[in-house]
Amino acid sequence: MSRRKLREKIFHFFAFSFSWLSVLVLLLLVWSILRDGLHVLKPHFFTSFPSRFAAKAGIYAPLIGSLWVMTLTAIISIPIGVSTALYFEEYAPKNRFADLLQINIATLAGMPAIIYGLMSLAVFVRYLGFERSVLSASLCMSLLVLPTIIIAAQGSIRAVPINLREAAFALGARRYQVVFGQVLPAAVPGIMTGIILALSRAMGEAAPLILLGALSYVAFVPKSIMDSYTVLPVQIFNWVGRPQEAFHDLAAGAIIVLIVFLFALNFGAVIIRSRFQRYK
16 A cells, blocks of 8 residues: 555544544534523523523523624625625726735634624724614624625625526626626525525624623613613623523523524525525
8 A cells, every 4th residue: 555545544534533523522512502401491581581590580681682683783794795795796897906805805704703892892882982782783793794795695606607697698688687687696595605604603702792792681672773782692601600500501591592593594594595596
């Protein structure tokens, strides 16, 4: 056996071993969360506000706050992200300035979330005076997910066959008709995948929102985008930091709810992908 084949077999062995080890660790983690959190998933857990008494505590305020923040984040980030990707791929001139913007977007996609929290604290909370509100949190999360949405949407638009564009132009379609009538529908599956991944990341972020002043104890739900708020990751962070075991079980229950939301997002993406599959 040659050295090259021996190295390849060793590499494949370690890659296979680490893959299964990662799956095993994930399964153990999920089992631990289910063991500790399933028994707290009772009706009052979803209808009660956070409390300093574990038996009375629930996730009503952080659950509604998360829905507010994620809905507003999606409303802000999805149109801007997809429009930016369309501009770069279909309209922007190919010059050094466009290349510089692309490099900056790729760099922003890899920045730590805490940086976005610091910038949002300085700009949205203090300079623009939005205070510690749902709007500030949503703008921060929008900045966090925009680079990911733009990059994923660009890749999907770029993957649309050139023949589709040429056929539409040959039939007399104008540029905007080609872009919005042919290219965008064909790229929707890939775009939705990027959007779901980006929003899933935002849904699980706690550090930026802690910097922005997301409260760990909120006995009310937001009524407008300028109200104070809390979200599930911040509430989980607060419960995990308490010494009582009962609060750890509450945190595990909240993690289960968060995972269910993530699965629901991915299930929605699968439905949308199958709906637009005919364009591929």
